Structures are given as structure tokens and as C-alpha cells.
Amino acid sequence: MRFNKDKTFKIMQITDMQEIPAISPDTMKLLDAAVEAEKPDLVVYTGDQIKGYGVTYKGKGKELENAVKSTVQKLLEPVTKRGIPYAVTFGNHDRQVGISNKDQFEHIYKTLGICIGEQAEGIDGGGTYNIPIKSSDGCDRDVANLYLFDSGTDAKGGGYEPFDPAIIKWYQKTRDELKDKNGDYVPSIVFQHIPMDEYYRVLKRVSKHEKGAIRAFRTHKNEYYKVGDTCDKNDILLEPPSVPNANTGEFDAISECGDVKAVFVGHDHKNSFVGTYKGVDLGFTQSSGFNVYGNRTKRGVRVIVLNEDEPDKYKTYTRTFDELVGKKVSKPLYDFFSSKAPETVDAAIPMITKAVGVLAVIVAIIVLLIKFL
Secondary structure, three states: OEEOOOOOOEEEEEEEOOEOOOOOOOHHHHHHHHHHOOOOOEEEEEOOOOOOOOOOOOOHHHHHHHHHHHHHHHHHHHHOOOOOEEEEOOOOOHHHHHHHHHHHHHHHHHHOOOOOOOOOOOOOOOEEEEEEEOOOOOOOOOEEEEEEEOOOOOOOOOOOOOHHHHHHHHHHHHHHHHHHHHHHOOOOEEEEOOOHHHHHHEEEOOOOOOOOOOOOHHHHOOOOEEOOOOOOOOOOOOOOOOOOOOOOOHHHHHOOOOOOOEEEEEOOOOOEEEEEEEEEEEEEEOOOOOOOOOOOHHHHHEEEEEEEOOOOOOOEEEEEHHHHHHOOOOHHHHHHHHHOOOOHHHHHHHHHHHHHHHHHHHHHHHHHHHHHO
């Protein structure tokens, strides 16, 4: 990849399409409108391209692979039909379909359109690599760099598995090789699916009674948060960051030399914000798929614009369904109720407990009325 003659390079992040074979027309309208409006130089898909859980993908072996490929091919069409290069990493749900990330990467994505990037040497699976962006003058100098990390999947017993330490070591090796080649650390941006625990450091812990407070779970059980002071006033936090069960030091590694300027993730569909911690911007991008829960017509994509003259800086903004397509969706009832449903099992438990408590009170009142009336 190379900067344009005007010294810009535009990236579009698309995350959490989480689609099924019967792809929502609203998902396709959003993706096509966004790509047409922005005309990115590169599209980065950051995981959960498909809804791997459930029963929507049928068959085994090649039959299953063909079913997944057919869906992915349609989802990529707004990009591939325009000849735009793309890069892909994976989320916690992609491999749940029964096809490994490695096989999806090699047998599906690498056969469709201009899929760039090669799996990092010594790292299992698919979706971990780096993409240097070279100077516009045609030389071999790396002006900027993108990392894609496969951040793992669900942990046994609940939550999410720790970030792979082997990827951290690979990153540090690659970072130092880029420095040796170019004479200094190369300004970089990281894309992955699952957020790091440090995302909580760009939020503000508040009382549970404060308006808009979002309840967290697991490693931050019974804590409440709102967007922090380094976030924009229009940023959105509607669900707690779902982070790994253990911290293996990813943030410490990417922040130690100053090369990584930002990290952008998906995973928690309703969130859309960017905050800064220890000199690194930590950003969430909202989901884009309409066959899974999301922030209704605020579903969207993120755009990141780099400038060759200031590669350590960038501009970012989101484009949403309501501004690109409109406010009408094809399944309004599903859209409404799915937006109100608990996002995770952890979020569901308090709701169920509360409902059971209310039901118990009603039953007790009925028993008393029967006894004394």
C-alpha cells in the first residue's frame, strides 16, 4: 500500500456485520452507501463478519465452506466490485461456524477480490499481520504501518480468552524490524476485535445512580461507567467493554515505544468512542450488521485518514445508516426489540433476577389476597 499523490491515505473500518445467509438488505445498503460516499483506499474488517453461532449455516466440510463463502462474497461486494483492497481479521464468533480462522482466511477471503496481508510467521490461525504504507514518491520507505491482530474467542466457562502472548512477541519483533529498516519507529495503528482492559482507563467511573451510567461485569463487576474526559462529547457508550478475563500485557507492549498511535476495535456493538490513555488513542467502532443487535440507525462504519506529512496524527469520524440511507429499516420490530435485549449472558442475569423478584412479589401478593379476602 502507498500514500496517494495528495499525500493522504483513507481507511474504512467495518466491524460486526455478523451476518447470516439471508443477509439483511439494510446491512448491504449501509455498506454500499458508506463505500460509495467515502471511496477508501483500504477497507479493514475487524471481525465477526458472520454469525458463526446458531443454526443458520448448514452442512459440513466443503458444503459448509461454500455456504460461508457465499455469504462473505456478498458482504464484500461493495468493496470488491469497486476494486478496493481490503484486509481482514477475526472476532470471537467467526470460527464458531465450524471453520477455523486459518481456513477462512486462506480458502475464502484470499480467493475474493484484493485481499492483502499474509499471516504472521509463527502465529497460528489467520488474521494477524502488518501492512506498511509506503511513501507517495515511489520509494521503499515505510511512512506508516497497520497491524491486524486476531484477538481470540470466547473462554471456556464464560468471558473471553487472554490475548495471545505470541502475538505480542511478534509485534515487538516486527516493530523493531521496521525501525531498523526506516531509521526510526514507524507510526502505526492497531485493528483488532476484542478490546483491551485498558479501555476502561478512558472511561469515567461513576455512581450507579448517575444518569446514563453503564454497569460493567466480570473483571469490573458492579462498577459503573460513562465516557471519560478525553472522549468527545458526542461519543457513545451504551454497553460495558467486554474485555479478556486476564491481562497478558498487550497494551504495555504497544505503548512502550510510542510507535502505536491508536487502537480500533469492535465487539461491543453499540459503542462508538475514542479516548486517550498514556498517549495511545483507544477507539470503539459501532456494528454495521442488521441481523444482530446494534444501536439501530446509528449502526455505521469508521473512517480514518492519514497524512504523509504528519504520519503520527490522523483524522477519524464515523458514517451512520441514518445519515447515509435514512431512518427506515426493513425489520423495525426486530430492530427495536434486539436493541433492548441484554448484550451478553452477564448482562442478562441481573435482568432475569429482577424479573424473577418482581414475579415473586406478585405471587406473594396474590397468596395474601387469597388468604385474607
